[in-house]
Amino acid sequence: MKRYTLTIVEDAADVRQRLVRLITQHTAFELLAVSTTMVDGLAALEKHKPDILLTDLGLPDGSGIEIIKAIERLHLDCEAMVISGFQDEHTVFDALEAGAKAYILKHDESQKITDAILSMMEGGAPISPVIARLMLQRFKQPPKTEAFEPIEALTERQSKILKLVSQGFSSKEIAEKLDISYYTVTTHIKNIYSKLQVNSRAEALHEAAKLGLLMQ
Template sequence: MKADGPITVAVVDDNAFHREHLCAAVTASPELRLVGAADDAASALVLMQQQCVDVLLVDLGLPDRSGLEVIRHVRAHCPATDVMVVTVFTDERHVLQSLEAGATGYLLKDATAQEIRQAVLEIVAGGSPISPLMARHLLKRFRPAPVPEAPLAKAVLSTREIEVLQVVAKGLSVKEAADILALSPMTVGTHVKNIYRKLAVNSRAEAVYEAGRLGLLAL
């Protein structure tokens, strides 16, 4: 309970069963006072024009417009009101959209009366209550992605380029390498140029060293 009286709460949900469940959770708590309930966005905006409550419990799937619009309107016209979404949507997109619109909390409709009461008290105390399932979604989103390992040279060089590299590393000339591999000298020369480019080197010695460092050749 606030120093100046009970916490005022309004409920917005088009489903009669869930709306009554939320209202019952509020009225059963001596620290809370139910100011009103609405079954669509238009009625909710009228309700909020009459009084900016401390906490607004709002569903996202309203019949006349999205609950996100209600959240944005309340944030603009009743900045002191904390908005807590209570909905069936369990996907990450709805959570993020709600938070971006200005919601301070996000509960699922399977929350018990005690959980609803506790969430309202927490939000007024400066917290941001979020259902455990939704919190896990957010943690996964902001968890750092694993840094991909640098691709191995074997994946960069073709099988033929590796064969050419192995022969050239023995100190043979392009013509000698061509004879061993049954290729034309021009083809071997092209492979050598591609090897230099892919390994980012400019000479045979550098190519041999880099290939050895990457595990392509036993030095």
């Protein structure tokens, strides 16, 4: 069985130790590097090119979001997962925009954490009502810049799924309600994540272009 390679970036010692223990003990994973800062995390990512990046967001020298963004920049085949604190969905949302594919809560049970990582690698996409609501808001109004038109819009089906998630329905219930498979629901959610990232990247480019124009 193929083992997924991992790097971990986490500054809190207890959480880091717990995660290291958890990963090293699990047969499905191979831990390549552990870092405590953004700079080290970036270096490890570039050097080891892991399958999975597990990163905290609030790092002493910057945000984990920068490491997540580097995946795209370096054209790595790597899935980013956010180690989130207690009820931190707004921050998680920012990470999703940057390209993260999933998140775990650092105080979740061990089983839950490893399950979540594996589920991500099998194409799952965790989501909560708050994140779904934030997504709907994000896609509804192209934010900040009036001139910016989001490249990717949600399909009707995707909107419907997000709405149901935001109302507290589980993926299973949604599948039943819409008469589609559970797998289709998660695929949709994953696609929504990608669109979110595309739009956010396009918007960043647009902003940069505008700034460039102003600088001339």
